[in-house]
Amino acid sequence: MDVLSVLDEIGFIDGLHIEALVSTIDEEGMANLAPIGVRRIGDKLYMKIYKDTQTYTNLVSRDLALINITDNVEYYYIATFRDDEAIILLDHPLDNGLPPLRDADAYIVVKKEDFEDYNEFIIIKFKVIDIQIKKGFPRLITRCKNAIIESLIHATRIRVFLERGDIDKVTRLKHLISHYKDIINRICPSKPYGMIMDDLERMIREWEKNSD
Numbered sequence: 001m002d003v004l005s006v007l008d009e010i011g012f013i014d015g016l017h018i019e020a021l022v023s024t025i026d027e028e029g030m031a032n033l034a035p036i037g038v039r040r041i042g043d044k045l046y047m048k049i050y051k052d053t054q055t056y057t058n059l060v061s062r063d064l065a066l067i068n069i070t071d072n073v074e075y076y077y078i079a080t081f082r083d084d085e086a087i088i089l090l091d092h093p094l095d096n097g098l099p100p101l102r103d104a105d106a107y108i109v110v111k112k113e114d115f116e117d118y119n120e121f122i123i124i125k126f127k128v129i130d131i132q133i134k135k136g137f138p139r140l141i142t143r144c145k146n147a148i149i150e151s152l153i154h155a156t157r158i159r160v161f162l163e164r165g166d167i168d169k170v171t172r173l174k175h176l177i178s179h180y181k182d183i184i185n186r187i188c189p190s191k192p193y194g195m196i197m198d199d200l201e202r203m204i205r206e207w208e209k210n211s212d
Ligand SMILES: Cc1cc2nc3c(=O)[nH]c(=O)nc-3n(C[C@H](O)[C@H](O)[C@H](O)COP(=O)(O)O)c2cc1C
Pocket: 019, 032, 033, 034, 035, 036, 037, 038, 047, 048, 049, 050, 051, 052, 053, 054, 055, 056, 076, 079, 080
């Protein structure tokens, strides 16, 4: 299977950081589902996993994980704070022992290849083993796109508030944009996201100069 073209086809393009629900199993085969960010670099996927999570414990003892693609935010809430209910969301395990999210748009089976150990977390590099598309066009969640949309909306208001001389509101919205820029710098600094944020900041500086 040409995993690169399948990842491209579902919109999981090179450099993108998405949110997903990751299924893992512990040493006894007990399933766990947790929201984890997944970044694609070339044909590899990367996860930064904090050591205080069950996902970390499971991935220390097991090499395989299953990345469930869904944009259902209720599932993210359940997987984060309602562990008992999260188990009910899972389907029967595959031959490899990993249970997919029953209602996933798609799932990606990955195998741990390498990892870097930091104090509080590890960054694991995964090889893609298999991709199963369950629904027409899988809907990916990425904070990068949300951060851009929020920043664009705020920028349109900044322009209006500058014209009105409402500096308090301008300051508040600039603060929010800088928060989104921090997110983008951290998780998706490459094109087009980092470039759009730089351009937005440049435009805002110009509007401010013109309104003096
Ligand atoms: C959208 C979203 C993304 C998250 N991304 C990560 C991540 O990349 N790495 C991580 O360690 N925790 C991440 N978390 C936090 C874990 O999901 C959370 O600590 C969870 O309780 C861990 O579950 P577990 O102990 O069953 O593994 C994220 C949470 C949310 C809601």
